[in-house]
Amino acid sequence: MRREEKQRNHGMTEMKTRQVEQMTPEFEADVEELISHYPVSKRSASLPLLHHWQNHFGFVDDTGIEWIAAKLDLTPINILELLTFYPWFRREAAGKTIIRVCRTLACAMAGSYDVKEKFCEAVGLDPHVEHHGFGSAPPTTPDGKFSVEFVECLACCGSAPVALIGDDLVENIKPSDVPAIVKNLK
Amino acid sequence: MSALHPTPHPKERRIIFENISKPGYAADIDTYIANGGYESLKKAVTMKPSEIIDAVKAANLRGRGGAGFPCGTKWSFIKYDDGKPHYIVVNGDESEPGTFKDRYILHQDPHQLIEGLAISAFATNTRLAYIYIRCEFPHAAKIVWKAIQEAKARGFIGKNLLGSGFDLDIYVHQGAGAYICGEETALLESLEGKRAYPRIKPPYFPAVLGLYMKPTIVNNVETLCHVKHILRIGAAEYARMGTPGDGGTRTMCVSGDVMRPGIYEFPCGAVTIRELIFDVCGGLKPGRTLKAVIPGGSSAKIMRAGEVYKIKGKGPDGTMVDKDLPMLDVVMDASTLQSVGTMMGSAGVMVLDDSRDMVWALNNLNQFYAHESCGQCTPCREGSLWMSKMTTRMLDGGGRDKDPKTLQDIANNIAGRTICAFGEACSWPTQSFLAKFPEEFEKAARS
Numbered sequence: 249m250r251r252e253e254k255q256r257n258h259g260m261t262e263m264k265t266r267q268v269e270q271m272t273p274e275f276e277a278d279v280e281e282l283i284s285h286y287p288v289s290k291r292s293a294s295l296p297l298l299h300h301w302q303n304h305f306g307f308v309d310d311t312g313i314e315w316i317a318a319k320l321d322l323t324p325i326n327i328l329e330l331l332t333f334y335p336w337f338r339r340e341a342a343g344k345t346i347i348r349v350c351r352t353l354a355c356a357m358a359g360s361y362d363v364k365e366k367f368c369e370a371v372g373l374d375p376h377v378e379h380h381g382f383g384s385a386p387p388t389t390p391d392g393k394f395s396v397e398f399v400e401c402l403a404c405c406g407s408a409p410v411a412l413i414g415d416d417l418v419e420n421i422k423p424s425d426v427p428a429i430v431k432n433l434k
Numbered sequence: 435m436s437a438l439h440p441t442p443h444p445k446e447r448r449i450i451f452e453n454i455s456k457p458g459y460a461a462d463i464d465t466y467i468a469n470g471g472y473e474s475l476k477k478a479v480t481m482k483p484s485e486i487i488d489a490v491k492a493a494n495l496r497g498r499g500g501a502g503f504p505c506g507t508k509w510s511f512i513k514y515d516d517g518k519p520h521y522i523v524v525n526g527d528e529s530e531p532g533t534f535k536d537r538y539i540l541h542q543d544p545h546q547l548i549e550g551l552a553i554s555a556f557a558t559n560t561r562l563a564y565i566y567i568r569c570e571f572p573h574a575a576k577i578v579w580k581a582i583q584e585a586k587a588r589g590f591i592g593k594n595l596l597g598s599g600f601d602l603d604i605y606v607h608q609g610a611g612a613y614i615c616g617e618e619t620a621l622l623e624s625l626e627g628k629r630a631y632p633r634i635k636p637p638y639f640p641a642v643l644g645l646y647m648k649p650t651i652v653n654n655v656e657t658l659c660h661v662k663h664i665l666r667i668g669a670a671e672y673a674r675m676g677t678p679g680d681g682g683t684r685t686m687c688v689s690g691d692v693m694r695p696g697i698y699e700f701p702c703g704a705v706t707i708r709e710l711i712f713d714v715c716g717g718l719k720p721g722r723t724l725k726a727v728i729p730g731g732s733s734a735k736i737m738r739a740g741e742v743y744k745i746k747g748k749g750p751d752g753t754m755v756d757k758d759l760p761m762l763d764v765v766m767d768a769s770t771l772q773s774v775g776t777m778m779g780s781a782g783v784m785v786l787d788d789s790r791d792m793v794w795a796l797n798n799l800n801q802f803y804a805h806e807s808c809g810q811c812t813p814c815r816e817g818s819l820w821m822s823k824m825t826t827r828m829l830d831g832g833g834r835d836k837d838p839k840t841l842q843d844i845a846n847n848i849a850g851r852t853i854c855a856f857g858e859a860c861s862w863p864t865q866s867f868l869a870k871f872p873e874e875f876e877k878a879a880r881s
């Protein structure tokens with residue numbers, strides 16, 4: 249890609265999606281509700297709108313960045329810099345179910361490295377590929393069903409090792425439990 | 435969620451976890467009210483705001499988020515009638531490794547937090563509050579938001595709450611996966627819709643310049659819950675449960691190599707490390723011996739089993755003398771842990787047994803800090819990464835003679851040289867692991 253084009257794309261991979269065209273009236277009504285939670289400064293709604301967008305569309309493309317910025321009277325860089333700072337947000341599609349295994353000390357002591365490897369095997373991902381952050385998606389299966397990544401302490405160290413699967417926390421995971429957990433997700 | 439054991443240990447005294455311990459307790463408002471909920475708020479609106487603050491001061495309540503700052507004193511920095519808007523932001527970011535108490539309050543007893551928050555708002559003339567919840571608790575955000583709606587519908591918050599003429603709006607704000615948002619000024623930046631870069635101090639307290647540059651109180655979830663109990667039990671009675679400088683109870687999170695990890699709640703200063711590990715938590719795994727304890731979240735300096743600390747104490751004739759304090763006899767309270775060179779922090783107690791390699795354990799924490807540095811200050815951004823790369827290299831058999839010394843130098847050049855306390859948080863593990871387990875690092879350096 250030529251430099252100027254890359255800049256227009258905010259420096260990332262080429263993006264062809266135009267999520268903004270899929271927006272629904274309900275989506276916009278929810279946006280207004282979220283903004284109303286911040287009577288002092290609209291800019292405070294940046295993170296909530298990014299969450300809302302990502303929950304709805306799966307990731308945030310350039311049209312999303314521009315739309316949110318315009319909605320909050322900001323420039324696109326104000327939104328892009330959040331996408332590349334906060335590990336939760338991404339500018340690429342991830343799997344339908346994201347499996348986030350805790351990597352930090354209590355979980356590591358209880359075998360989370362093993363558990364993560366088992367999850368990768370069970371969904372068919374190379375366990376050695378890491379998630380690089382800065383808005384990229386975690387490693388994802390070619391069929392788009394699963395992503396698996398390590399995350400830092402999930403604040404559930406007393407029942408280590410744990411993983412956040414979609415919105416649900418799974419505790420005390422044994423490596424031998426993993427195939428059954430994944431099977432139930434399919 | 436299973437970390438709270440159904441029957442409390444005899445040493446425990448559960449007030450924060452009292453409701454949650456009841457079989458069948460649910461997060462809805464009717465259950466809360468049936469269990470005495472919102473009675474403290476009803477009492478609060480009949481009191482003078484300054485009386486509430488005085489009660490919190492007299493209760494000796496210290497913040498439960500990590501820094502242990504006296505809560506009543508923090509509130510008194512806000513001038514009730516200065517004509518400015520005031521804000522309260524609840525710190526529910528809970529991201530210090532080893533800490534997992536607020537999770538249970540947010541998911542299972544959200545009204546306890548809302549009641550404490552409403553009391554503190556009434557005391558400080560605050561009409562808008564946010565509860566900042568890490569986004570890895572997606573259910574908690576929904577549960578707390580629902581609880582806010584319920585409380586509003588019953589008139590406990592919202593316009594003219596309980597007929598007091600006082601208005602309070604509360605909203606939930608979700609984080610986005612960054613540990614640094616737990617640092618209070620980073621949290622405020624994040625709430626303002628910016629990157630979570632901690633603010634330069636002074637001013638040291640958001641009470642001076644906080645959210646939207648207005649006087650703001652940031653308190654931990656558990657801290658605000660205690661406020662409700664101070665009004666319920668009475669400040670004097672509450673203070674008496676704890677030690678002279680540290681009133682009431684505090685929750686503790688125990689993880690790692692013990693038989694019964696989980697969350698517990700004790701009067702402040704009620705248990706020693708020995709009692710906590712060998713009695714309350716059922717001891718170590720069969721055949722194992724204790725190697726180390728990290729007493730207050732991953733940033734707290736590590737303690738080595740078998741160490742004997744020299745502390746000052748009163749001798750038989752009342753004069754101050756040097757005393758020996760064996761590691762297992764250290765009382766788990768803020769002042770004792772400080773006197774032996776570590777801290778109570780967030781009360782996340784991590785226990786390591788003799789099967790653990792200290793270079794491996796430190797490397798795990800170093801990777802955490804390297805990942806979580808916000809990148810604002812050079813010593814922290816670069817140093818945390820260098821430390822992590824070095825311990826990784828040592829583990830992979832690439833250690834060099836000078837590594838322990840270099841690691842030490844890097845850590846010494848971060849602590850005290852950064853905008854926020856993340857600098858200390860990321861250098862204390864390296865400094866203390868090296869000081870307490872030099873032989874393991876020297877061995878890894880030679881390999």
Ligand SMILES: Cc1cc2nc3c(=O)[nH]c(=O)nc-3n(C[C@H](O)[C@H](O)[C@H](O)COP(=O)(O)O)c2cc1C
Binds near residue numbers: 505
């Ligand atoms: C790097 C860093 C991370 C922190 N993380 C948290 C956290 O996750 N939760 C919390 O309540 N306090 C955290 N704190 C402490 C807060 O800055 C602040 O002191 C606390 O929320 C104040 O509330 P309290 O007085 O009720 O304890 C953190 C501090 C630092 C320096």
Ligand code: FES
Binds near residue numbers: 350352408409533
């Ligand atoms: S270390 Fe895994 S939840 Fe805390």
